[in-house]
Amino acid sequence: MNVELITKEDLKQFKSELILELKQIFKPETAHTKQWLRSAEVRKLLKISAGTLQNLRINGTLPFRKIGSIMYYAYNDILRVMEEGGDR
Template sequence: MNVELITWEDLKRFKNEMLSEIKSLLKPGQGQSKQWLKSYEVRKLLNISPGTLQNLRVNGTLRYTKIGGMLYYKMEDIEKLLEGDSK
């Protein structure tokens, strides 16, 4: 039986790699040129549940705009959210 230990340093490195990948997906000109995203696109991009997205809205972490019955999120705000988590 092989046992592999994961250290805090391993987890930090994984987090930084994951954030780098997500940020590269968000950069304009790399296939993602939309300024506004719908809820399902944000959930898919961040790999979060509808409840988590709702919590981000309710506690003011992620701003949104409601037009009709649809919620829209600025790509810029999502980038700021990710940058805030990486500090």
Template structure:
């Protein structure tokens, strides 16, 4: 089971665009927290059809910025 999860992490890390569920799992946040990040402009996104996508680069930038605020 661990090898499956490890492979999944590698897959998301190598992709440029991630879906909401992947971002929530990666950051360990709720859907509401992710919505707040969208609303206040902390995490840019693109909506295609009914699905929201987030750039891996934007997530990394946000996390680096938040690391300095603790």
């Protein structure tokens, strides 16, 4: 009969590996799948106020489409603005 001892260090390593695997399984998607975002989603993504978003619309930095009373922003345009730092 072969006996193996499990140490506290073994358990800590197992715990770390298990947590890492669970995070990978349950992590939110890193790639954004929506092509069009509403104003609230854009504000949350860019961490800006409603007024700042309005200024980005007014000065043409961030193109948008208005359908009814809802404004939509293309995700690719948002990425471009983030890369350029808002400069146009």
